[in-house]
Amino acid sequence: MVVAREREPEGMDLVHLLREVTLQLDLAGGEFATRNGLHPTDLRALIALLDAARAGEELTAGRLGARLGLNSAGTTALVDRLERLGHLRRVRDTRDRRRVLLVVDPRAVALGQSFFGPLIARTLALLDTFDPGERAAIRRFLTGVRDATAGTQEPEGAEKT
Amino acid sequence: MVVAREREPEGMDLVHLLREVTLQLDLAGGEFATRNGLHPTDLRALIALLDAARAGEELTAGRLGARLGLNSAGTTALVDRLERLGHLRRVRDTRDRRRVLLVVDPRAVALGQSFFGPLIARTLALLDTFDPGERAAIRRFLTGVRDATAGTQEPEGAEKT
DNA sequence: CCAAGTATCTCGCTCAGCGAGATAATGTGG
DNA sequence: CCACATTATCTCGCTGAGCGAGATACTTGG
Structure with a gap:
C-alpha cells in the first residue's frame, strides 16, 4: 500500500520526527525507571527536583505536584516514595511552617547522572557537528515548539487540583 | 551549594530545551487525555495506531503492546478500553487466526486531529520561518537524538513478555 | 484574636498494569 | 496425521499510583 498518501505538507516530516523523539525519550525513561525500581512519575519528579536544584530554586511538595500534574494526595504519596527510597528529605520551611x-539527596543526583549522562554526552557530541548558525536554528525551533505546546493548554493560571 | 555552578558545556542549553519540550508535550498529552476520558497510555496507543495506519501497516494487539512497553495482560486491558470507547475494533486475522x-475507527482519527491539529499547525507555521538549510539542521539533530536515545536502551532485540 | 486562605496530609476508593497461567491456533518432526 | 513446542491473546488475582473529599496545621488580613 502506502499509495498516494495525499501529499503531506512541507515540514510534516519534522513534526513526525519530533514525535518520535519524544516517544523514544519516554520509553527510555520508563525503561530506566522500572529498572531502578521506580515509576515513570518518580523519574519525572527527580528530573524536576534536579532541575530546580540546578537553578538554585527551592522546591516545595506542592510546587512539585503542580509541575507534574498531580493532586495533593498523589503528591504526598510520590514524596513518600522518593523519601523512602532515600532520594530526598522533607524539610519544614522555617519561614512558612x-x-x-x-531536599535532594546526592544519590538522586547520581541516579540522574546515570540516566542522563550517556544521553547528554551523545547529544553534545552530536551538537559538535553543527555550526553556530545551525545551533541557533535548533534553539529557536525547540523554543518555539515548547512555547507553542505550553500555549495549547490553558492560556494561563491553571488553578485546579 | 549552587554557587559557581561549574560552567555547563556549550550546547547544554539545547539539551535542557529538548527536555523541556518533551515535558511540555507529555503534560499536554496527559491533560488532553484526561480531558477526553482516557489515560496517557491510551493516547500513546492511539498515536501508535494512527501512525501505523498512516504507514499502511497492520497493527496487532501484541505489536501495539510491545511498542508501548506493556505486557500481554496490560495490552488486553488497553485494547478493551479503547474498544469500549469505540476507538478501534478487534478483527481476527484470517491468515493467522x-x-x-x-482497526482504528474514524472517531479515533478525529480525536487525534483535535489534539495534534493545532499543535501541528503551529509547528508548521514555525517551520515556515526557517530556510531549507536550517530545516535540514533541525532534521539532522532530531534524527540524531532519536537514534541516540533508542541506542541507549538495549542494543537490539528486546524480546520479553 | 478570629476568619479566610494556603500547604500538606489522611482515608477510602478506582482502576492501570503486572505475574502466572489458561486457551487456541500454527508449525514441525516422526 | 498425531504429539509437541511455539506464538498470540486472554483470564484471574493482586499491587499500588493517583483521585476526591476532607482533616489538620500554619499564616495573614481585618
Whole structure:
C-alpha cells in the first residue's frame, strides 16, 4: 500500500520526527525507571527536583505536584516514595511552617547522572557537528515548539487540583 | 551549594530545551487525555495506531503492546478500553487466526486531529520561518537524538513478555 | 484574636498494569 | 496425521499510583 498518501505538507516530516523523539525519550525513561525500581512519575519528579536544584530554586511538595500534574494526595504519596527510597528529605520551611521543602539527596543526583549522562554526552557530541548558525536554528525551533505546546493548554493560571 | 555552578558545556542549553519540550508535550498529552476520558497510555496507543495506519501497516494487539512497553495482560486491558470507547475494533486475522488486528475507527482519527491539529499547525507555521538549510539542521539533530536515545536502551532485540 | 486562605496530609476508593497461567491456533518432526 | 513446542491473546488475582473529599496545621488580613 502506502499509495498516494495525499501529499503531506512541507515540514510534516519534522513534526513526525519530533514525535518520535519524544516517544523514544519516554520509553527510555520508563525503561530506566522500572529498572531502578521506580515509576515513570518518580523519574519525572527527580528530573524536576534536579532541575530546580540546578537553578538554585527551592522546591516545595506542592510546587512539585503542580509541575507534574498531580493532586495533593498523589503528591504526598510520590514524596513518600522518593523519601523512602532515600532520594530526598522533607524539610519544614522555617519561614512558612505549612510548607515542606524537598531536599535532594546526592544519590538522586547520581541516579540522574546515570540516566542522563550517556544521553547528554551523545547529544553534545552530536551538537559538535553543527555550526553556530545551525545551533541557533535548533534553539529557536525547540523554543518555539515548547512555547507553542505550553500555549495549547490553558492560556494561563491553571488553578485546579 | 549552587554557587559557581561549574560552567555547563556549550550546547547544554539545547539539551535542557529538548527536555523541556518533551515535558511540555507529555503534560499536554496527559491533560488532553484526561480531558477526553482516557489515560496517557491510551493516547500513546492511539498515536501508535494512527501512525501505523498512516504507514499502511497492520497493527496487532501484541505489536501495539510491545511498542508501548506493556505486557500481554496490560495490552488486553488497553485494547478493551479503547474498544469500549469505540476507538478501534478487534478483527481476527484470517491468515493467522491467533492474531487480533486492530482497526482504528474514524472517531479515533478525529480525536487525534483535535489534539495534534493545532499543535501541528503551529509547528508548521514555525517551520515556515526557517530556510531549507536550517530545516535540514533541525532534521539532522532530531534524527540524531532519536537514534541516540533508542541506542541507549538495549542494543537490539528486546524480546520479553 | 478570629476568619479566610494556603500547604500538606489522611482515608477510602478506582482502576492501570503486572505475574502466572489458561486457551487456541500454527508449525514441525516422526 | 498425531504429539509437541511455539506464538498470540486472554483470564484471574493482586499491587499500588493517583483521585476526591476532607482533616489538620500554619499564616495573614481585618
